[in-house]
Amino acid sequence: MIDSLVEKIKKTGAPIVVGLDPMLKYVPEHLKKKAFSEYGETLKGAAEAVWLFNKEIIDNICDLIPAVKPQIAMYEQFGIEGLIVFKRTVDYCKEKGLVVIGDIKRGDIGSTSEAYAIGHLGKVQVGSKRYSGFDEDFVTVNPYLGSDGVAPFIKVCKEENKGIFVLVKTSNPSSGEFQDRLIDGRPLYELVGEKVAQWGEECMGTSYSNVGAVVGATYPEQGKILRKLMPKAFILVPGYGAQGGKGADLVHFFNEDGLGAIVNSSRGIIAAYQQEQYAKFGAENFAQASREAVLAMKEDIAGALGR
Amino acid sequence: MIDSLVEKIKKTGAPIVVGLDPMLKYVPEHLKKKAFSEYGETLKGAAEAVWLFNKEIIDNICDLIPAVKPQIAMYEQFGIEGLIVFKRTVDYCKEKGLVVIGDIKRGDIGSTSEAYAIGHLGKVQVGSKRYSGFDEDFVTVNPYLGSDGVAPFIKVCKEENKGIFVLVKTSNPSSGEFQDRLIDGRPLYELVGEKVAQWGEECMGTSYSNVGAVVGATYPEQGKILRKLMPKAFILVPGYGAQGGKGADLVHFFNEDGLGAIVNSSRGIIAAYQQEQYAKFGAENFAQASREAVLAMKEDIAGALGR
Numbered sequence: 001m002i003d004s005l006v007e008k009i010k011k012t013g014a015p016i017v018v019g020l021d022p023m024l025k026y027v028p029e030h031l032k033k034k035a036f037s038e039y040g041e042t043l044k045g046a047a048e049a050v051w052l053f054n055k056e057i058i059d060n061i062c063d064l065i066p067a068v069k070p071q072i073a074m075y076e077q078f079g080i081e082g083l084i085v086f087k088r089t090v091d092y093c094k095e096k097g098l099v100v101i102g103d104i105k106r107g108d109i110g111s112t113s114e115a116y117a118i119g120h121l122g123k124v125q126v127g128s129k130r131y132s133g134f135d136e137d138f139v140t141v142n143p144y145l146g147s148d149g150v151a152p153f154i155k156v157c158k159e160e161n162k163g164i165f166v167l168v169k170t171s172n173p174s175s176g177e178f179q180d181r182l183i184d185g186r187p188l189y190e191l192v193g194e195k196v197a198q199w200g201e202e203c204m205g206t207s208y209s210n211v212g213a214v215v216g217a218t219y220p221e222q223g224k225i226l227r228k229l230m231p232k233a234f235i236l237v238p239g240y241g242a243q244g245g246k247g248a249d250l251v252h253f254f255n256e257d258g259l260g261a262i263v264n265s266s267r268g269i270i271a272a273y274q275q276e277q278y279a280k281f282g283a284e285n286f287a288q289a290s291r292e293a294v295l296a297m298k299e300d301i302a303g304a305l306g307r
Numbered sequence: 308m309i310d311s312l313v314e315k316i317k318k319t320g321a322p323i324v325v326g327l328d329p330m331l332k333y334v335p336e337h338l339k340k341k342a343f344s345e346y347g348e349t350l351k352g353a354a355e356a357v358w359l360f361n362k363e364i365i366d367n368i369c370d371l372i373p374a375v376k377p378q379i380a381m382y383e384q385f386g387i388e389g390l391i392v393f394k395r396t397v398d399y400c401k402e403k404g405l406v407v408i409g410d411i412k413r414g415d416i417g418s419t420s421e422a423y424a425i426g427h428l429g430k431v432q433v434g435s436k437r438y439s440g441f442d443e444d445f446v447t448v449n450p451y452l453g454s455d456g457v458a459p460f461i462k463v464c465k466e467e468n469k470g471i472f473v474l475v476k477t478s479n480p481s482s483g484e485f486q487d488r489l490i491d492g493r494p495l496y497e498l499v500g501e502k503v504a505q506w507g508e509e510c511m512g513t514s515y516s517n518v519g520a521v522v523g524a525t526y527p528e529q530g531k532i533l534r535k536l537m538p539k540a541f542i543l544v545p546g547y548g549a550q551g552g553k554g555a556d557l558v559h560f561f562n563e564d565g566l567g568a569i570v571n572s573s574r575g576i577i578a579a580y581q582q583e584q585y586a587k588f589g590a591e592n593f594a595q596a597s598r599e600a601v602l603a604m605k606e607d608i609a610g611a612l613g614r
Contacts, residue, residue, distance in 0.1 A: 041434030073419045077426035079440030080394060084387055105415055109479035112380045119384035127348030133386030144451040145477050146484030170452050172416035177453030178499065181490040188485065
């Protein structure tokens with residue numbers, strides 16, 4: 001799956017993933033009105049509003065980017081109805097030729113991680129048949145439980161040609177509370193990074209591994225060190241844009257081949273029309289505003305990488 | 308919510324939580340046959356089999372125990388249909404007067420953790436209405452992202468009188484890979500334990516906090532230290548039974564008031580009929596085997612605690 005991602009990044013010239021993290025406050029009034037008039041102010045109505053919002057954005061940006069990253073929490077908050085729209089979004093993005101990174105941050109003891117891996121990347125056995133539950137291409141994984149919590153994901157990645165991104169150094173302000181603590185003189189995130197490199201060896205694509213890492217754009221110095229520590233790991237970089245990461249911060253996350261990282265922006269793209277810079281589009285044309293924001297992000301990153 | 312859990316533990320005399328972690332291989336053939344004959348060998352058929360299994364177990368043990376802990380991964384593996392049965396299980400257990408601990412191990416950056424907290428413990432705003440997505444009483448939370456990833460859960464706990472259990476030292480074999488690493492001479496799990504104690508101060512019940520901790524029965528020595536480090540935190544103790552933890556290992560997880568811990572068993576209870584010890588019940592009477600296994604566990608723990 002990493003080969004497929006690399007190929008799409010080369011084709012689009014955009015090492016960019018758009019985070020489909022819809023909150024109702026991002027959804028324009030006319031879409032909410034439409035959804036609520038059909039289903040009422042219900043969980044189903046909210047989910048429908050999210051779906052209408054996602055679909056129009058996907059339709060307007062899918063030719064520009066290699067991948068999307070739906071954040072499952074934003075759907076899970078609406079219960080079953082929200083998760084139905086998560087699944088519909090995953091399926092629709094795949095139909096449109098996009099690589100789908102499910103931002104699920106799951107991780108548990110072995111037998112439980114296996115169930116998550118099967119549900120999101122693999123197929124579950126039901127009698128004589130096998131079914132996909134959610135069927136993303138990649139998912140994000142939390143490493144706190146150690147190797148036996150990650151191994152079942154890697155097993156399924158091998159079987160199904162899928163991939164994972166393991167949380168190494170997250171983009172949030174308090175990520176350092178545990179991740180930066182020194183162990184034998186080195187921060188915890190470096191030990192996790194070393195494990196990612198090791199886990200990745202058994203699950204290689206052509207140039208990069210199907211086991212990647214999450215490292216926040218908000219921590220470029222750490223990104224520089226981790227880039228060297230995990231030379232074959234693709235780095236998923238959240239925190240660009242709304243969280244404060246800038247194009248110039250990103251250069252260290254990439255390898256000399258110009259690959260090795262994919263930068264996420266969520267709010268900055270999907271709620272672009274709410275920013276002053278794109279206000280001219282108006283709420284009716286929110287998806288064109290998203291398209292403009294993708295083009296601007298592409299230029300910002302290309303500039304930073306000296307292309 | 309912790310007061311409610313304590314009250315139910317006192318009433319039943321059983322500091323026990325039964326893990327509702329159904330795998331199809333635990334479900335007796337006659338239930339699978341019934342579910343598949345109605346819905347085919349489909350995800351819906353599998354979910355129905357799980358539901359029939361859960362319901363009969365719950366009906367047979369609900370008077371003996373204070374709480375259940377459905378592991379959401381085991382439902383999520385069946386996609387939407389599985390999650391519908393997760394929700395049905397949560398609702399049914401609450402109807403039966405059980406405290407429900409959703410074993411979801413979520414955790415993300417602030418705004419995303421907020422969505423998980425709302426979806427599982429709180430209510431989401433849809434226009435002028437508010438709805439519960441899953442509505443468990445407690446959930447488990449992964450601390451890898453630090454305070455700002457946990458804070459939104461605590462906020463919702465305060466608003467809704469709910470609770471959380473934060474992963475401190477997990478029961479799996481490789482939990483030590485990161486959790487045991489020494490930081491200033493002390494293992495990471497102790498630092499996390501200290502944070503749990505600190506987070507819990509702002510969310511107290513009468514004697515215990517609504518912010519508890521997960522510490523595996525498989526690590527009794529660590530449990531002893533953590534018990535002292537987090538005197539007001541209830542400890543959710545997985546790893547008893549099938550994972551190898553014994554009654555005698557559990558004594559250190561409790562306080563002198565005989566409270567402060569709740570011990571989980573999953574397979575050991577729900578798949579009891581598959582063990583030699585309970586084989587006499589047969590697959591038809593699987594739920595009576597579960598009842599016997601609960602009674603035996605209760606006795607084992609009472610014996611260990613010298614009651």
